[in-house]
Amino acid sequence: MNDFPELHLPIATPAQLFIGTLGRIFIWGGVSLFALTLIQSLFFPKSRKLGSVSFVLGCVCIFASFLTLGSLFLNNQYEFAYVYEHSQASDAAQYKVAAIWAGQEGSFLLWATTSAIFGMLTIWATGIYRRWFAAVYSLFLGSICGILAYESPFNIQLIHGHAYIPPTGQGLNASLQNYWVVIHPPTIFLGFGSLTVLFAYAVSALVLRKYQDWTKQVRPWALVSLSLVGVGLCMGGMWAYETLGWGGFWKWDPVENVSFVPWCMTVALVHGLIVQGVRGKWFWSNLMLAGLPFLFFTYGTFLTRAGFLDGVSVHSFATMEHTAHMVLLTLCIVATAGFFGLWGARWWKDSRSEPTLLAAGPIVKANQAAESSAGKLGTDREGWYRTGSLLIVLIGIASAIGMSVPLFQYMAHQQPKVVDEHLYHLVLSWFFIPVMLMMAVAPFVGWRKLSPWDIVGRVFNVLSITIGLLGVIMMVMNNPRIGIQLIPNQFIDFPFKRQVPALPWVVFLVGICLFTIVGNTWRLIEMRKAFKLSLGAFVAHVGVATAMSGLIISRGLERSQVYELQAGEISAPVANANEKGDLINGATLPFTMNLHEIDEDSIHKPGNHILVDIQGQNDHYIADPKYVLDPTSDGDEKPESVPDIHRYWTHDNYLSMGSRQKLAGDPQTISVGQTKSFRLPDFEDGVDVFYNVKYLGMQRVGQPGQSGTKLLANLEVETPNHAKLLVNPGMQIGSGPLPADIDADYFVSMERMDAATREVTLQMRFIKPVYLAYLYYKPMVILVWIGAGLMFLGGMMSALYRRKSGKPSDNKGASSEAPSKKNDPLEAVSSKQSGSKR
Amino acid sequence: MDKKGAVISCVSGVAALGILTGCFLLNASPYVTVTEARKSDSDGLHVAGQVEPNSIVSDFSHHEVRFKLRDAEGQVLPIVYTGAPVSSLGTATKVVAIGAMKNGSLQSDQLLVKCPSKYESKPAVQ
Numbered sequence: 024m025n026d027f028p029e030l031h032l033p034i035a036t037p038a039q040l041f042i043g044t045l046g047r048i049f050i051w052g053g054v055s056l057f058a059l060t061l062i063q064s065l066f067f068p069k070s071r072k073l074g075s076v077s078f079v080l081g082c083v084c085i086f087a088s089f090l091t092l093g094s095l096f097l098n099n100q101y102e103f104a105y106v107y108e109h110s111q112a113s114d115a116a117q118y119k120v121a122a123i124w125a126g127q128e129g130s131f132l133l134w135a136t137t138s139a140i141f142g143m144l145t146i147w148a149t150g151i152y153r154r155w156f157a158a159v160y161s162l163f164l165g166s167i168c169g170i171l172a173y174e175s176p177f178n179i180q181l182i183h184g185h186a187y188i189p190p191t192g193q194g195l196n197a198s199l200q201n202y203w204v205v206i207h208p209p210t211i212f213l214g215f216g217s218l219t220v221l222f223a224y225a226v227s228a229l230v231l232r233k234y235q236d237w238t239k240q241v242r243p244w245a246l247v248s249l250s251l252v253g254v255g256l257c258m259g260g261m262w263a264y265e266t267l268g269w270g271g272f273w274k275w276d277p278v279e280n281v282s283f284v285p286w287c288m289t290v291a292l293v294h295g296l297i298v299q300g301v302r303g304k305w306f307w308s309n310l311m312l313a314g315l316p317f318l319f320f321t322y323g324t325f326l327t328r329a330g331f332l333d334g335v336s337v338h339s340f341a342t343m344e345h346t347a348h349m350v351l352l353t354l355c356i357v358a359t360a361g362f363f364g365l366w367g368a369r370w371w372k373d374s375r376s377e378p379t380l381l382a383a384g385p386i387v388k389a390n391q392a393a394e395s396s397a398g399k400l401g402t403d404r405e406g407w408y409r410t411g412s413l414l415i416v417l418i419g420i421a422s423a424i425g426m427s428v429p430l431f432q433y434m435a436h437q438q439p440k441v442v443d444e445h446l447y448h449l450v451l452s453w454f455f456i457p458v459m460l461m462m463a464v465a466p467f468v469g470w471r472k473l474s475p476w477d478i479v480g481r482v483f484n485v486l487s488i489t490i491g492l493l494g495v496i497m498m499v500m501n502n503p504r505i506g507i508q509l510i511p512n513q514f515i516d517f518p519f520k521r522q523v524p525a526l527p528w529v530v531f532l533v534g535i536c537l538f539t540i541v542g543n544t545w546r547l548i549e550m551r552k553a554f555k556l557s558l559g560a561f562v563a564h565v566g567v568a569t570a571m572s573g574l575i576i577s578r579g580l581e582r583s584q585v586y587e588l589q590a591g592e593i594s595a596p597v598a599n600a601n602e603k604g605d606l607i608n609g610a611t612l613p614f615t616m617n618l619h620e621i622d623e624d625s626i627h628k629p630g631n632h633i634l635v636d637i638q639g640q641n642d643h644y645i646a647d648p649k650y651v652l653d654p655t656s657d658g659d660e661k662p663e664s665v666p667d668i669h670r671y672w673t674h675d676n677y678l679s680m681g682s683r684q685k686l687a688g689d690p691q692t693i694s695v696g697q698t699k700s701f702r703l704p705d706f707e708d709g710v711d712v713f714y715n716v717k718y719l720g721m722q723r724v725g726q727p728g729q730s731g732t733k734l735l736a737n738l739e740v741e742t743p744n745h746a747k748l749l750v751n752p753g754m755q756i757g758s759g760p761l762p763a764d765i766d767a768d769y770f771v772s773m774e775r776m777d778a779a780t781r782e783v784t785l786q787m788r789f790i791k792p793v794y795l796a797y798l799y800y801k802p803m804v805i806l807v808w809i810g811a812g813l814m815f816l817g818g819m820m821s822a823l824y825r826r827k828s829g830k831p832s833d834n835k836g837a838s839s840e841a842p843s844k845k846n847d848p849l850e851a852v853s854s855k856q857s858g859s860k861r
Numbered sequence: 862m863d864k865k866g867a868v869i870s871c872v873s874g875v876a877a878l879g880i881l882t883g884c885f886l887l888n889a890s891p892y893v894t895v896t897e898a899r900k901s902d903s904d905g906l907h908v909a910g911q912v913e914p915n916s917i918v919s920d921f922s923h924h925e926v927r928f929k930l931r932d933a934e935g936q937v938l939p940i941v942y943t944g945a946p947v948s949s950l951g952t953a954t955k956v957v958a959i960g961a962m963k964n965g966s967l968q969s970d971q972l973l974v975k976c977p978s979k980y981e982s983k984p985a986v987q
Contacts, residue, residue, distance in 0.1 A: 413874060421881045428889050440889035443905060443959070450884055682926075689918070 032187040035102040035179075040186060042091060043103055046177040049088035050168050053135075056081035057165030064158035074157055078146065081164060082139040089136045092129065092176050096122050102186040105129065105176040111194030118195050121204045124212070125195055127328070128176035133208065135167040137216025145220050145244060152237060155227035163219055166354045174347035201665070203262035211255025211282060215320055217248040218285055221292065222317035222362075225310045229365045232373060234306040238299050241313065243826040245293050246559075248316065250818025252286045257570065257811035268666045268679035270581065270799040272574060272807065275447040277426040281323030284426075285316035287419025291412040292316070298405050301470060307370055312416075314362045318355075319423060325355045326430060401474040404465060411461040418454045422447070445516060452532075459535045459571070462564050463542040466557075485545055489538045496537075497530065515579075529579035536575070539568035556824050563817025570810025576803040577675075583799045587704070588618040588635065589791040612800055614639045614676075626652050635678065635796070637669075644669055646678045675804040681795030687787040690774055693718045694782045701787050703769065714765070714787065715741040721781050722751070730757035736773055736783045740765055752785070764790065890959065895936035904961045908938060912956055930958060930967075939966035 056077045063074035092105075096119040101107040109129070110122040124133045142160050149156045179186050195204070221241060228237040259279065260272035273279060292312035298305045328348065425442040432440050467481040514522040547561040586594050594616045619634040626633070632647040649665035662682050669676040687703045698717040717739040725732030735753035742748065742765070752763040752773045762772040768790060775784040890905035898908050910932035917928040926942045940958045960969030 409870065413870060417874065417877055417881070420878060421885075424878075424882050425885050428885055431886065439892040440886070441892065441907060442885050442889045446885065446888050446890075449888075450881065686918070 032189060035100070035186040035188050039100060039102070039188075040179065042095060042100070043177040043179060046088045046091040046095075047172075047175060049084045049091060050171050050175065050177075053081050053084040053088070053168035054165055054172060056084060057161040057168065060161035061158055061165065064154050064161070068154050071153070075146075078157055078161060079143065081161065081168075082143050085132075085135045085139045085164065085168070088171075088177075089123070089132055092123050092132060093120060095177075096120065099191075101189040101192045102179055103176075104178045104180040107180060107189060107192040109195060110192050112191040114195060114200075117202075117205050118200055121208070122195055124208045125199075125204075126176070128171065128174050130208075130212075131167055131170055131174070132176060133212045134215060135164060135171065137209070137212045138167070138219045139164060139216075140213070141217045141220050141244070148240065149224075149227070150236070150240065151233060152224060152227035152231065152240075155230045156223045159223040159226045160219060163223075163354070163358075166350060170347045170350045173350065174344040199266070201262075201266060203258060203265065207255065207258040207262050210251060210258055214248055214251030214253075214255050215282075215285070217244060217251060218289075218317040218320055220244045221248060221289070221313040222358075225313035226362065226365065229310060229369050232369065234310065234373075235299070235303065238296050238306075238309065242293075242296050242300070243822045245289060245296060245313070246818055246822035246825060249286070249289045249293055250563075250815050250822065252282060252289065252316075253818060254811060254815040256282055256286060257807075257814070260807070261811075264804075265668060266665050268664065268797075270583070270666075270677050270679065270797075270801060271578060275422070275425065275442070275444050277323075278327055280422045280426040281320065281327060284319045284323065284419045284423045287415050287422070288312055288315040288319060291416045291419075294408045294412050298408055302405060304405070307366075307374060308412075311366060312412075314366070318359050318362060319419070321351075321355050321358060322423075323426070325351050326427065401472040401477070402468065403472045404468045404470050407461055407465040407468050411458060411465065414454050414458050414461070418451055418458070421451060421454070449516060455571075456532075456535060459539050459568065462568065463535075463539040466543060466546040466561065466564070482542065485538065485542045488545075489534065489541045492541065493530070493534045493537055496533075525579055529575060532575045532579075533572050536568040536572035540565050540572075543568070556821070559817045559819070559821030559824060561817070562820060563814050566810045566813025566815070566817055568810070569806050569813060573803055573806025573808075573810055577801040577807065581799055581801050582612060583797055584612040584614075586616050586796040586798060588616055588794040588796050589789070590618045590620045591791070593617050612798055614798060616796065616798075618794060626650065627654065633680070633794075635667075637676065637678070637798075644676075646676075648678055648680050650680050652683065670805070672805060674800060674802045677799040677801055679797045679799070681797065684793045684795065685788050687769055687789050687793075690784050690786040692775075692782055692784045694780065695720050701785075703787055712743040714743070714769070716771075716785065717741075718783065721776075721783075722753075725756075728756070732756045733761065734776065735761070736776075736785070738771070738785075740771075742766060762788065892957075894934055895930070895932045895938040896934065898938060898962055898967060899965075901962060905959060906961060906967065907957050907959050908932065908940075908967060909955060909957045910938075913937060927966075930956060940969055941966050942969045942972060944970040944972065 059077040060074050060081060063070055063077065067073070095103055095106050096110050097116065099106075099110075099112050101112075105126060105128055106122075109125040110119050114122070123129045138160075142164065146153070146157060146160065221244060224237050224241045224244075228234055256279075259282065263274070264270070264272050289312075292309060295305045295309040295312055299309050325348075328351070425447055428440055428442050432438065463485070464478060464482055467485075468478060473481075515525045515528050517523055543561040543564040547558060547565070550557060550561070588594050615638045617636040617638070619636070621633060625631050629651060631649070631651045633650045635646045635648070637644055637646050646667035646669060648667035649663075651663045652660040653663060654660050660683065662680065664680040666677055666679040669678075688701050691699050691701065693699045693716065695718055698715055701714045701716060702711050703714060704711055719737040719739055722735045722737055723732065724735065733753055733755045735751040738750045738752070740748045740750050748765060750763045750765055750771060752771045753761045754773060754776070755761055760772055760774075762770050764770045765787075769787050770790055772786050772788060773783050774786050776782070890907050891903075892907045892909060893901060895908060895910070898906050908930060910930040913929040913931055917926065928940050928942070929937050930940050931937050940960075941963075942958065955974075957973035958967055958969040959971040959973070960967050962968070
């Protein structure tokens with residue numbers, strides 16, 4: 024049966040291949056069923072039952088193809104190209120599951136699956152929007168199924184026309200094998216999937232010209248999107264931190280921005296929906312903001328796969344199958360042009376001519392009446408939300424522009440350019456500061472107008488507490504036992520080529536975050552019983568500010584240090600000096616390291632860990648970074664490493680391993696009678712040492728040209744302690760080089776010999792290979808984790824309360840928006856004040 | 862929101878966007894070929910290319926890694942890299958060195974390394 028016996032592989036049975044066929048059937052089933060739903064919604068709106076059935080069956084098809092792909096992975100069916108490329112037999116079960124979304128096709132399938140989940144959850148309660156919601160949703164899901172039909176994860180790889188089953192696949196990239204690959208992609212894709220709900224609602228509201236009712240229904244889902252994308256972003260940062268070895272969370276990479284931009288838009292939407300709930304305003308911007316997250320994500324997905332970013336990003340972007348890419352481009356253009364066109368047309372007609380269309384419910388009217396009766400001077404919460412939302416939208420658009428610069432340059436036939444991390448920081452910190460300040464103050468500003476002086480009066484306590492706390496924190500930071508030794512003379516780039524000292528700048532930024540934390544905690548305590556709906560918001564704000572302060576402190580006050588490790592030797596920190604001899608990373612870290620003996624066999628095996636004793640002033644621990652050397656085709660070796668992170672309450676010690684070095688110094692060519700000085704590193708005191716080598720002559724042992732004959736260079740080596748040693752490196756005909764030991768640290772090898780001139784090229788080598796290690800000391804990383812947790816908790820709290828109170832027929836949702844005077848002490852105070860003024 | 866407020870918001874929003882776009886476009890770091898890099902005296906040059914086989918030398922005395930980069934035009938540029946260690950330099954299919962020219966070589970403290978992995982980690986991740 025096997026025509027190519029040299030392969031000795033089993034051939035897949037029809038039953039095994041049928042599973043893949045089944046997967047393709049499900050995909051095409053999805054295409055047809057969603058097409059049916061679309062046709063029903065557009066042309067036969069009365070046959071609603073048919074549309075419902077086909078929509079549900081379409082979603083089931085997507086789930087089924089997802090499960091089918093999962094089963095291919097779990098059953099090691101490597102005859103399928105996608106399975107072969109992304110997993111291997113020895114992978115643990117959870118990584119086989121994670122391999123489903125390890126490639127482009129699977130990522131699209133995951134996107135379709137999560138969108139379908141949210142479609143199934145939301146479509147039943149869409150009320151009057153049902154018809155158009157179903158149409159938009161099925162158009163989107165049908166398109167994604169269309170992409171998957173052309174770029175299928177179910178393709179069989181044929182070898183000589185047969186579907187052989189290789190015993191194993193290429194496997195998931197080793198550095199990705201940790202728990203984040205299992206939980207981060209599903210989480211963030213759940214967030215992306217939920218954006219479809221917001222988009223479909225906005226389109227339906229625009230088509231039907233019902234601009235008010237949708238907001239109550241969409242609010243819990245907007246909060247769910249916000250929480251899921253937010254927590255997904257945090258997880259992505261943590262993944263990068265734990266595996267990539269550069270010790271940071273965020274790099275403004277295009278792929279990161281693709282998730283960040285929709286998040287910014289959703290933040291603005293959530294606040295806009297509050298204003299619409301209370302005041303019946305902002306419907307136009309809310310409709311826009313509900314559509315933008317989805318559109319930006321679709322655009323980002325297109326951008327990162329279109330090849331413009333090739334070489335501009337560290338992420339690998341597999342190019343898409345051509346037809347599939349065209350489907351995505353069409354989807355992107357149709358969705359964007361359609362949405363903007365519809366929005367523009369409706370706005371042009373309805374924003375002026377038919378105010379009744381926009382009529383709000385009775386509670387909103389009451390609020391509007393209250394608003395108009397209040398004093399005209401000063402600002403109210405709406406104004407604060409407007410400025411804040413505008414700023415956050417600008418941050419999002421700025422990030423989108425930043426990531427699109429390569430595309431702009433490409434379209435203008437200009438030299439490719441890219442926006443670097445430091446440029447993002449330079450530009451975006453100016454948005455960040457006011458946004459944080461607004462997050463601190465806005466909870467104290469009511470829906471009635473307040474003069475700036477009143478606002479200062481309200482936040483005065485918070486400001487005082489913040490300043491006090493900041494003082495305490497600085498004192499604690501200065502305590503050498505718990506705190507960190509601050510680095511003098513560090514500067515941060517500012518616009519217009521100015522520089523400011525790092526420490527005051529970090530303290531200032533952290534102070535602003537602290538202001539937000541204190542302000543929102545204050546309101547949280549004040550409102551804990553009276554007004555449960557807003558508690559989630561306060562928790563989420565505290566979370567954002569906590570995470571931001573963690574990012575700022577851990578990056579701004581980070582210290583790092585290079586170490587050079589040799590097994591069994593204690594390595595002191597190597598001064599990290601620039602050319603002028605100044606310490607560029609500040610004082611050296613107070614740690615010494617001792618690398619345990621390394622087994623040459625196991626260092627080449629997957630999953631190998633090396634052990635390093637790390638001794639600090641007050642602590643001692645053993646780090647075990649993952650470290651594997653893969654031999655490469657050109658005889659080199661490639662290290663694959665995952666950093667070791669030792670977590671404390673106050674800081675993380677982050678050990679990142681670099682390459683292994685066997686050569687000491689540069690090779691030198693030397694002729695007979697000549698003396699040359701080899702400058703070699705000495706790691707114990709960090710000062711280079713010199714070995715003077717005199718080449719006395721060449722010596723032959725054996726007959727010329729015969730195998731086994733040795734050619735040896737006679738060297739006289741003067742060591743740094745002025746001992747003179749005779750050393751004879753050389754080569755043996757037929758068997759290769761014969762290196763010779765000098766002392767306990769170095770040996771020398773003869774790299775090349777010129778028979779005519781008798782010149783030799785010598786290379787000094789370490790007897791024990793040297794491993795380059797970077798140790799980062801990162802203060803207060805724990806805040807990032809706490810902050811991320813609070814953000815998610817707060818978001819979900821809000822969504823749950825909103826779900827309870829925001830049912831379509833329920834009017835409490837709107838009434839609870841503006842807290843009654845007796846519930847909120849601030850509102851009570853402000854009404855007294857405005858009363859007395861009048 | 863009154864009409865005046867809307868106009869002010871829109872105008873300031875559009876102005877801010879214009880400034881942002883200009884700021885990013887003007888200050889973005891250019892990708893240059895080796896020939897262009899040799900002529901340039903600006904900072905933040907991005908040079909993309911492949912690492913020349915067997916050209917990687919770690920110089921521990923100076924805490925730097927030196928290697929040669931061959932760009933798409935076949936020109937070769939020596940790189941002196943002083944940043945955090947990059948473990949996958951040896952097998953990178955493509956490297957982008959970022960820095961400024963000095964004494965005929967690119968002094969770089971940042972490398973973007975693209976490895977022969979089909980995984981797009983943040984799925985849509987590293």
